[in-house]
Amino acid sequence: MRFLVRRFLFYLVAAYVAITLNFFLPRLMVGDPVQVMFSKFQGRMDPRAVESLKETFGFVDAPVHEQYFTYLKHLVKGDLGISLTNFPVPVSEVISGSLEWTLRLVGIATIFAFSIGMILGTIAAWRRGKFVDTLILPIASILAAFPYFWIAMLALYYLAHIQGWFPIGHGYNLRLKEDWGDRAYVSSVIEHGMLPMLTVVITALGGWMLGMRNNMINVLAEDYITLAQAKGLSDRRVMLVYAARNAILPSLTGFAMSLGFVIGGALIVEIVFAYPGMGFTLLNSVNGRDYPLMQGIFLMITLSVLAANFFADVIYVLLDPRAR
């Protein structure tokens, strides 16, 4: 329990750092952030709306620390401002529309990549120098050195454009209405999600697999493995129950680092496939100079990553009695 409390406090600190970064970045980067942020929309928006939007980001006539508190106050109320490109839709609404796409994509892909990676890593370490170790492992490590977006481009080019096996982008058939009760819509979402999912799994798989293989090799040198084999337990049992179960733990603690990369990769994949998730929306907000939306998305991605990490910590505690 103490471990989880400590982790939770750590994530609070990390969240606080992200929130503070969000406040100071515009003030550090450009001459006059207010000018940059709102000039494009000055004429087109109600002056009162502009004023209240400025307040959301702490651009009030006051010393910096008061600006900071104004910004925090709005944030605590869940006020992320108004999206300039989708005016007058609030940023939080735009985000919740795209968040579910990313969560679905990253969530399912991570489950697949993690489980396949663990299984293949276990086999590679157990049967050193055999098929999986000498063939699949190098391929996985070569893929890890490739730029994600390029793999996505090639997959899109070959599998969708040339072969025509998959649709060439977007999250669903745009002629259909977003309605989860409609069977045609659901199947179109699945169809459009397949290729992006496949790409994320392929790019994330190698890291999990290599990590698991190396953990397994270290665990296999432990005395309790020799003992288990000496007791005459079946290979299968030693591999899965004695070795793999222990080797999986460091992979879970490494979840934090990998998840950041997986999210980064998924955002890129979304952009290549014009998949309506957070990455695609983030890029559009940057290109459209929609700074409130951009800031909001950064915060939301960060908070989701922190939450996912905490979730991994909880699972770790459930699996490893030493952490309790």
Added chain:
Amino acid sequence: MENQVEIKTQRPRVTLRNLLPEWLWGFVRNPKAMLGTFILLSFVFIGLLAPDIAPLPERGGANRMVGRPHQAPDDEFWFGTTRQGQDVFKQVVHGTRTSLSVGFGAGTIIIILCIIVGITSGYMGGLVDELLSLLMNVFLVLPGLPLVIVISGWVDQPGPYTIGLVLAVTSWAYGARVLRSQTLVIRNSEFVAAARVAGEPSWRIVLFEILPNMISLVVSSWIGAVVFVILTEATLSFLGLGNPNAVSWGTSLYWAQNNQALLTRAWWTFVPPGLCIALVGFSLTLINYGIDEISNPRLRSGEGG
């Protein structure tokens, strides 16, 4: 008689093995490391000799229109032309310079930051360590790519070198943590204790006792940082967050995507630059695997466990 025979066998034979220090000999004998070095050096030469391999017109440089739009590869244009009629081969050759210099430049800044933060934290211990560790862990858990995307949104079309600098400032945490834990191990070893008892000052212990003993870790972290910078700089340029007039592999891919190269099946505009990024990344990764295997023989593949 017997003495003479002994002298003969003791005479040092001049072989490559005797000329090289032991670690370098291990490196030369490692096929992965050698293949990686070969690929990397080829790209270094292409980058250095770019003006000779692909001479540029005086005006417009590599982005000048020289042919018809979207010409397939032929004798004149080895890698075809872009939709703007630019020579893809010239862009790729000159992009090598950008990618490699940004990668090695920013990678070096990252490793210097890692050494400073990691060793300070590991060697000093106490409150300094607590604070620096917290900082490292926070930077590790914050998603790097979205942060860099947001920063480049504020900078407004940063060039490749600015992107490299931003990456350097935001991406030192992982390496610093690795070096910190190694410092902790070495700090508690006997020879460091001996140096301390002998009254050596801290800076001497760090520079002459600790640093030389983790040199393979420093080198592999450095290479890892270079790969990371090359891939991420290409990614950001590809997203159009960099300067669209720069000559770099990422920028070429940005224009390929923007000009519907996938739809028009102009594969020659996006396969060569992407392949170059992948090859450079792959060569550096190979070198790193080689170093890993030399310093940790247990990880070698193909030697039954």
